[in-house]
Amino acid sequence: MLNAKHKRNKKTKVRTVARISGGGAGGSSSVSGASGSTSISLAQRRVIIPRPDVLHNYLEYSQVNQYLDYIVHRYPHFVKLYTLGTTHEKREVRALEINWNNPENNELPSLARMQATKRDEVFKKTGNKGPLVLPGDVNRNIIFIEAGTHAREWITVSTCLNCIYQLTERYTRNIEVLRNLRFIIVPLVNPDGYEYSRKTNRNWRKNRRPHKGSKFVGTDCNRNYDIYWECGPSKTNRNTYKGERPFSEPETRAMRNILDSLAPNLLFFLSLHSYGQSIMYPWGYSRDPPHHWRELSTLANTGRTAIKSYNGREYRTGSISALTKRTISGSVVDYVYGVLNAPLALVMELPSRALGFQPPVEMISQIGHESWFGIREMCKSAFDLRNKINRSPESNVLPNPKLRPRAEAGAGDSKLASDDSSDKEQHKVAQKKKKRTKRSLISHHEQILELQKRRNALLTASAPVRPVTAPAIVTPATTRAAAASAAATTLSGQGQGDGPTNSYFVSRIKAYGAGRI
Incomplete structure (x- = not known):
């Protein structure tokens, strides 16, 4: 009885090893000890x-x-x-x-895989690598x-x-x-x-x-x-x-x-x-x-x-x-x-x-x-x-030497040459149009400046004449006196607070304004 069980377990192990080493649909892995060659599965390569x-x-x-x-x-x-x-x-x-x-x-x-397979089979014969x-x-x-x-x-x-x-x-x-x-x-x-x-x-x-x-x-x-x-x-x-x-x-x-x-x-x-x-x-x-x-x-x-x-x-x-x-x-x-x-x-x-x-x-x-x-x-x-x-x-807008070669002779190249010349003419016309537009803008700007000058001249002529008074001469001494007088007036208008009165500061400021300090 024991021998029968042992044989059954041995057969099961053999089947398991064969299933692992044998080729399945998901990928194969086999090792040959004699030659030393190894086939590695996709999962192992990852x-x-x-x-x-x-x-x-x-x-x-x-x-x-x-x-x-x-x-x-x-x-x-x-x-x-x-x-x-x-x-x-x-x-x-x-x-x-x-x-x-x-x-x-x-x-x-x-369905998409079937269509792709049919399309791929058509072009497999080309041998494109x-x-x-x-x-x-x-x-x-x-x-x-x-x-x-x-x-x-x-x-x-x-x-x-x-x-x-x-x-x-x-x-x-x-x-x-x-x-x-x-x-x-x-x-x-x-x-x-x-x-x-x-x-x-x-x-x-x-x-x-x-x-x-x-x-x-x-x-x-x-x-x-x-x-x-x-x-x-x-x-x-x-x-x-x-x-x-x-x-x-x-x-x-x-x-x-x-x-x-x-x-x-x-x-x-x-x-x-x-x-x-x-x-x-x-x-x-x-x-x-x-x-x-x-x-x-x-x-x-x-x-x-x-x-x-x-x-x-x-x-x-x-x-x-x-x-x-x-x-x-x-x-x-x-x-x-x-x-x-x-x-x-x-x-x-x-x-x-x-x-x-x-x-x-x-x-x-x-x-x-x-x-x-x-x-x-x-x-x-x-x-x-x-x-x-x-x-x-x-x-292409510009003549391209690879697409439009400048042929010396031949009826087939006449169309290319005419296309080339027509593109050149169109480019010249566009450049002339740009120059005309630029000149017109410049002339328009000059006209606006001229109108502004005329307007300023008319406004100056129609403005009333006002007497011009000479500006007062300001010297450091007058500036000093004016500043001292303003400061003294400000302090005199303030009330007394804690500490010394403002009269002391007023007298000092007046002395500064008179130039004694």
Whole structure:
């Protein structure tokens, strides 16, 4: 009897061990002692990858990558990670894709998952290793956010990581934007310069690629894009050096590749910088507004209003050239809006002016949350505006060398040349109209001044003549006597109180007035 019970217990233990080591639907874990290979379950991988504190610290480059790996392992059903390129110092530029409508997402309802699966099967044959690109304006739903272009702007990296945190770890609060939009986020475009600013020079701005024949190192990645690039600074010692040629830097080439591939589906591009506390739209290379400046202004004001309602912080809105009071050529925002024809593109300059490029650690969470509040509302507004903006090469106000090349011959290029000349004529007419308006205002002002002069002359002529009396000569002696007389009169009118009488003080004051004291 005992032997039978022992055999039954032994069989039960064997079944239990087999159930643990065997593959189930929820994940498998098997260990092979002979070969030493180990297969780790998803739950165990979550424990292995620690989570950095992205809300209250400025993270190092390795910690940024660690957080991205953590997010991918925790939410593998709707988050993917891509390597866009490698920098001069062999660091990776990485992009995170957050696609809630991924057919592998278990949080999706069954009907939506079926539709997403059918759509995904159609485009699997393309063999695209990057984010999935769907043709047509109907699928124009990608929000692209990038940060860390300038090395010293640490707060932009933290704010971008906060956006990832809100869209993944707090996805239930942001389900509305996740259902309608796909997010591609590059939290650190310039990792070499970022690490150099952390360890060597806090105010370093450029990347770290050296130049032949120069002792100066680095290029401003936000002056290296191919839109009016030739107008940028050409001296290597400048903080805003444009580079040897367009896209000469590995960071900008990595950004160009992913942006060009996503251009058909790109809805809204947002570039994070600091510390101007403003939301700006193109153009940076010209002071003239773009064709859809009203929609861009509406989008910027939406973010401004949302941030103000969150904590009362006031952001400025306007074009890049108007708010910075200078022209900026070769920027990524102008490239995305002007060359790739993205419907909406903005620059968000984070606070704060008083603290410069390094707000204290205590303000990281506050700035990140308020910025996300504005970014989320701008994403909703962009989704509402997607069908109201029809971007085409002819929609730019200024002639763009990438969109409207100046052709020497050919019937197909005659329309482009005529459009170019018509834009020039319209610009000249607008400038003449401004000058006429200015001249008319000046002449109107001069007429008002002339009328005021005539009125003053008439009033002076009609005023009665009054005799002019010479002013009394005031000397120190007369002033002294008058003051003494007034003080003596005041004291004489007062009654006696406790102590000596006022007559003593009156006599002393009279003596002072007579000059005897």
